[in-house]
Amino acid sequence: MNVVVCVKQIPDPAAPQSLEPGTHTLARSGKLILDDSDAYGVEMALQLAEQAGGGEVTLVSMAPNGETSGLRTALAMGAAKAILVSDDSLKGADALTTAKILAAAIKRAEPDLIVAATESSDGYTGTTPVQIAEILGLPSITFAKSVAIDGSTIKVDRQTEAGYDEVTAPLPALVTVTAGVVEPRYPSFKGIMAAKSKPVDVLTAADLGVGAGANGQEITSVVDAEARAAGEIVVDEGDGAQRIVSYLESLKLI
Amino acid sequence: MAIEKIWVVAEATESGPTTTTLELLSAARSLAGTVEAIAWGPNTAANAAVLGDYGVTTVHDVGDLAGALPGAAVAGAMAAAIAAGQGPSAILIPTSYDGRDIAGRLSAKADLPVLTNITGLEGGDELTTQHPVFGGTQIVNARFTGQGPGIFVVRAKSFAPEPAGGAPASVVALAVPDLGATNTASIVNRHVEERTGPQLDEAAVVVSGGRGLGDAANYSMVEEAAKLLNGAAGASRAIVDAGWVPYSHQVGQTGKTVKPTVYLACGISGATQHMVGMKGSKNIIAINKDQDAPIFTVADLGIVGDVHKVLPALIEALKAR
Numbered sequence: 001m002n003v004v005v006c007v008k009q010i011p012d013p014a015a016p017q018s019l020e021p022g023t024h025t026l027a028r029s030g031k032l033i034l035d036d037s038d039a040y041g042v043e044m045a046l047q048l049a050e051q052a053g054g055g056e057v058t059l060v061s062m063a064p065n066g067e068t069s070g071l072r073t074a075l076a077m078g079a080a081k082a083i084l085v086s087d088d089s090l091k092g093a094d095a096l097t098t099a100k101i102l103a104a105a106i107k108r109a110e111p112d113l114i115v116a117a118t119e120s121s122d123g124y125t126g127t128t129p130v131q132i133a134e135i136l137g138l139p140s141i142t143f144a145k146s147v148a149i150d151g152s153t154i155k156v157d158r159q160t161e162a163g164y165d166e167v168t169a170p171l172p173a174l175v176t177v178t179a180g181v182v183e184p185r186y187p188s189f190k191g192i193m194a195a196k197s198k199p200v201d202v203l204t205a206a207d208l209g210v211g212a213g214a215n216g217q218e219i220t221s222v223v224d225a226e227a228r229a230a231g232e233i234v235v236d237e238g239d240g241a242q243r244i245v246s247y248l249e250s251l252k253l254i
Numbered sequence: 255m256a257i258e259k260i261w262v263v264a265e266a267t268e269s270g271p272t273t274t275t276l277e278l279l280s281a282a283r284s285l286a287g288t289v290e291a292i293a294w295g296p297n298t299a300a301n302a303a304v305l306g307d308y309g310v311t312t313v314h315d316v317g318d319l320a321g322a323l324p325g326a327a328v329a330g331a332m333a334a335a336i337a338a339g340q341g342p343s344a345i346l347i348p349t350s351y352d353g354r355d356i357a358g359r360l361s362a363k364a365d366l367p368v369l370t371n372i373t374g375l376e377g378g379d380e381l382t383t384q385h386p387v388f389g390g391t392q393i394v395n396a397r398f399t400g401q402g403p404g405i406f407v408v409r410a411k412s413f414a415p416e417p418a419g420g421a422p423a424s425v426v427a428l429a430v431p432d433l434g435a436t437n438t439a440s441i442v443n444r445h446v447e448e449r450t451g452p453q454l455d456e457a458a459v460v461v462s463g464g465r466g467l468g469d470a471a472n473y474s475m476v477e478e479a480a481k482l483l484n485g486a487a488g489a490s491r492a493i494v495d496a497g498w499v500p501y502s503h504q505v506g507q508t509g510k511t512v513k514p515t516v517y518l519a520c521g522i523s524g525a526t527q528h529m530v531g532m533k534g535s536k537n538i539i540a541i542n543k544d545q546d547a548p549i550f551t552v553a554d555l556g557i558v559g560d561v562h563k564v565l566p567a568l569i570e571a572l573k574a575r
């Protein structure tokens with residue numbers, strides 16, 4: 001079974017984030033790393049391919065400046081190869097443009113299954129994967145908390161407001177996984193060494209025959225949110241609980 | 255181009271339209287002359303009265319989807335209507351499991367851009383949107399630039415739900431065209447988790463626990479305090495991912511947005527993704543042993559202390575009343 005995993009490479013979330021002055025989109029010029037949210041998808045894909053008794057896991061990513069460090073992390077986990085779309089014309093691309101590009105790249109790998117995260121850590125639109133499925137004419141199941149393949153059918157426990165639903169779809173299909181669906185493995189030293197020589201195919205929008213097109217949206221301004229008034233911060237001297245009780249009383253909640 | 259007609263994707267459960275749907279309808283009414291709903295499922299006719307009360311004139315009924323995941327079918331029906339020239343000026347969709355599926359499908363199918371994580375909308379000649387970034391410390395204002403209708407995916411609790419006292423809406427069928435493979439995901443079984451007490455996103459008091467609780471068993475303190483205050487128990491994602499509590503308890507960017515009268519955070523650091531889901535609470539109390547924890551920047555009352563001491567003492571004090 002061939003599986004494609006969409007992996008986003010993002011600015012380190014632990015580092016201070018900023019917006020580009022002109023476009024107000026997230027600054028992505030520094031080093032990028034594998035989005036944690038996608039580590040679950042990579043692990044899921046590796047496990048499903050193993051269970052199916054073979055097949056390849058291919059990574060697909062769109063990122064500026066030919067960035068591959070996040071891809072190398074995922075290759076070190078065990079993916080076989082990667083397709084990277086990197087093109088100056090795609091800077092600040094909106095979700096639909098991103099989906100068109102990724103869909104065209106994914107097509108090249110002819111997957112039985114496409115795995116993505118429910119939402120990225122930096123963009124969190126949560127729409128890109130379903131847009132990809134629609135462009136490729138495939139069914140999609142989002143918010144998977146467990147995934148199994150049974151012959152040519154995918155079976156998913158999908159999170160819901162009330163609990164979860166068992167959902168099935170015929171392959172090929174797209175699934176988005178939630179954090180915690182599987183425990184991502186740490187790349188081994190051997191894996192890290194092997195990743196250095198795994199193939200990464202670098203493509204432009206033109207190679208894929210997709211016009212970068214115009215974004216249908218723009219950010220007009222960024223303003224500071226109204227800050228909450230400073231509160232009272234006290235060190236507990238054994239009276240912490242009593243202070244909370246008094247506070248709740250003052251609100252007439254007790 | 256003034257905003258004439260808005261479609262609201264109207265989600266419903268057995269007990270009627272969801273609260274977020276009613277919030278979106280209330281917002282839509284203040285932005286456009288005509289508000290219409292897109293609905294599906296077995297109870298659409300029964301919901302027409304409530305939808306009308308919230309200002310809907312016409313409900314476009316996509317029908318009972320017979321177990322299909324709604325995303326493809328609902329988006330397919332809407333896209334067909336838009337292609338036939340019957341589309342609105344704007345489409346509002348709740349940020350929810352199915353709402354996001356519908357938004358993604360519709361965007362790709364009709365080649366329309368989509369704006370997500372919206373917490374504010376302003377009208378006029380065109381709609382402008384507000385999106386919190388960096389844990390809600392800054393607000394991005396945005397708008398669509400191309401040919402509409404734009405797709406607006408709005409977060410829960412962004413607007414107050416207010417009935418308008420309208421007559422029941424008329425229900426008209428909206429046909430689903432043949433969608434091929436895209437419409438083949440189907441629900442074969444549903445599982446409902448048991449819940450007691452008020453709903454997390456509707457409770458007046460929310461007591462939430464995080465990794466500072468130390469281990470899963472200590473979450474019972476959070477539940478007990480919540481119960482004593484007639485509130486609901488919430489959680490940070492860290493302890494949901496760790497399997498201490500079900501996802502339905504999660505507060506934050508990928509969980510619930512809550513705006514209770516009091517939010518009590520116990521052993522939660524206050525990561526931006528957590529704060530975006532609770533910053534709108536009227537009063538925030540935090541217990542954290544680290545005086546530099548970011549949660550204290552939004553707390554009205556902050557107790558720098560050990561949650562294993564403060565929380566049991568609070569429970570005792572509440573029980574003694």
Ligand SMILES: Cc1cc2nc3c(=O)[nH]c(=O)nc-3n(C[C@H](O)[C@H](O)[C@H](O)COP(=O)(O)OP(=O)(O)OC[C@H]3O[C@@H](n4cnc5c(N)ncnc54)[C@H](O)[C@@H]3O)c2cc1C
Pocket residue numbers: 013036037119120121122124463464465466467489490491492493504505506507508509510520521522523524525526527528531541542543544547559560561562
């Ligand atoms: C894409 C994305 C989406 C996310 N969505 C969400 C979301 O929806 N909701 C969410 O919550 N998080 C979300 N997160 C995760 C978020 O970034 C944090 O990792 C998470 O909120 C941390 O949870 P925590 O505060 O329980 O744990 P920690 O950050 O580990 O904090 C534990 C806190 O407990 C305190 N503590 C420890 N011991 C004690 C003690 N004995 N007494 C008192 N205090 C103590 C510590 O000082 C610390 O501040 C998301 C992350 C990403 C990348």
Ligand SMILES: Nc1ncnc2c1ncn2[C@@H]1O[C@H](COP(=O)(O)O)[C@@H](O)[C@H]1O
Pocket residue numbers: 006007008009035037038060061062063095098102115116117118119120121123124125126127128129
């Ligand atoms: N530029 C990208 N490259 C690869 N995958 C992406 C990209 N953007 C989004 N995705 C995938 O789509 C998921 C949801 O992204 P988003 O719509 O930004 O929340 C991500 O977690 C990835 O799996």
